[in-house]
Amino acid sequence: MSTLFSAKATAGLPAIALASAKPLAEPGSAAAGEFPLRSSLFWMNNGKVDSTWRYLARNCSDADRQAMVAWQVAHGMNTMIFLTYARGGDCVVNPFVQTYGPDVDWAEASRWLELLAPGKSPGVNLVPCLFCDDDPETARNEKFQNYYVPAACVALGKYSRAICIGLEMSEQFSRIGMERIIALCKQYTDKPIGVHLQWDRKSALPSGLDFLIYEHPWHPKDGDNHSAAEVASIGADVIAKSGLPVWFNEYNWNVEGQRIREQTRALAQLAGCVGVGGPLK
Numbered sequence: 001m002s003t004l005f006s007a008k009a010t011a012g013l014p015a016i017a018l019a020s021a022k023p024l025a026e027p028g029s030a031a032a033g034e035f036p037l038r039s040s041l042f043w044m045n046n047g048k049v050d051s052t053w054r055y056l057a058r059n060c061s062d063a064d065r066q067a068m069v070a071w072q073v074a075h076g077m078n079t080m081i082f083l084t085y086a087r088g089g090d091c092v093v094n095p096f097v098q099t100y101g102p103d104v105d106w107a108e109a110s111r112w113l114e115l116l117a118p119g120k121s122p123g124v125n126l127v128p129c130l131f132c133d134d135d136p137e138t139a140r141n142e143k144f145q146n147y148y149v150p151a152a153c154v155a156l157g158k159y160s161r162a163i164c165i166g167l168e169m170s171e172q173f174s175r176i177g178m179e180r181i182i183a184l185c186k187q188y189t190d191k192p193i194g195v196h197l198q199w200d201r202k203s204a205l206p207s208g209l210d211f212l213i214y215e216h217p218w219h220p221k222d223g224d225n226h227s228a229a230e231v232a233s234i235g236a237d238v239i240a241k242s243g244l245p246v247w248f249n250e251y252n253w254n255v256e257g258q259r260i261r262e263q264t265r266a267l268a269q270l271a272g273c274v275g276v277g278g279p280l281k
Contacts, residue, residue, distance in 0.1 A: 023210045024162060024192050024245050024274045036268050037125055037161075037275040039079040042220065042253040043071040049253050053129070053167070055082035056112055057091045065115075075256075075279045079125035081164060081196075081213070081249070084152060086132035093132075100137075100144045109155075119159030128156045129196065130181070133168035139177060149181060153188040162192040164213060169195050170203075178206040194247070201241050211274060214238050215250040223252025224259045232266035239272035247275030255279070 025032040041051050045067060052068060054060040060068075072080060086093045095112060097103040119126035130152055131138055138144065153163060165181045166173065173181070178195060185193050192210035199205065199214060216234060218226065231251055239246050248267050252260040255278055264278040 035274045037079040038077045040077050040255055040278055041249050042255045052080050053083045054091045057093050059092050081127040084128045087135050116159040125161035127162050129164040129167050131166035133171040136172050139172040149184045150188040153185050157189040157191050164194050167196050175206050182208040211245040212242050213247045213249050220250045220253040224254050228262040228266040231263040235267050235270050245274040249277035
């Protein structure tokens with residue numbers, strides 16, 4: 001069995017019309033009352049800033065993972081984003097025996113499913129991110145994309161609120177390359193499809209997106225140097241220019257400070273904001 005979760009995962013699955021994916025919240029819908037979703041990519045791990053990108057990483061210890069979840073719960077979060085493919089540093093995430101497959105590491109796949117199980121519980125919103133920004137080879141490897149993306153959407157979709165196609169996607173993928181992956185996702189899931197970008201608010205966004213995960217234009221370590229009014233003003237501009245529901249993330253990594261709470265509350269007031277990246281209280 002050569003593909004992710006094998007042919008079992010996709011057997012009998014009808015091709016889903018590209019227009020069928022739903023945005024995170026239809027205006028005026030009951031689901032709209034759930035928003036904004038509350039997430040914190042950053043969390044404090046023994047006095048140091050860590051991130052939820054590492055949730056599935058082979059080199060994330062069980063103790064760190066448990067502390068990560070405990071921190072999220074203690075600070076009122078209900079949503080978590082994490083990588084499903086990354087090759088280096090402190091975040092090695094790969095469900096394959098080889099770098100690009102095709103042979104599945106079944107023990108690793110089983111571990112993933114246990115860690116994803118909470119995503120089926122009400123009020124728990126998991127958002128897997130398919131690709132990382134540190135791997136230019138992946139951007140050119142359409143053969144890998146062709147078997148990884150469909151199987152990942154099928155296998156992960158049942159545990160996920162939405163799917164993000166990539167972290168800082170424009171660093172390695174062209175707009176056309178992103179549109180290719182979006183279209184591929186939408187053939188195999190009806191979950192909303194988004195992308196994480198530090199968008200310049202000028203360049204054309206890839207078509208087919210249901211939402212945007214936006215990173216403000218400064219390093220998050222400098223977040224305390226920016227007022228809540230500035231953060232919200234940029235946020236409003238992003239919503240207006242993108243024409244998409246926006247989830248704001250990575251605007252401040254001082255996640256236990258007062259300034260990020262002010263910034264988060266200001267963003268949460270914006271019409272079109274479907275997610276915030278820090279504590280509200």
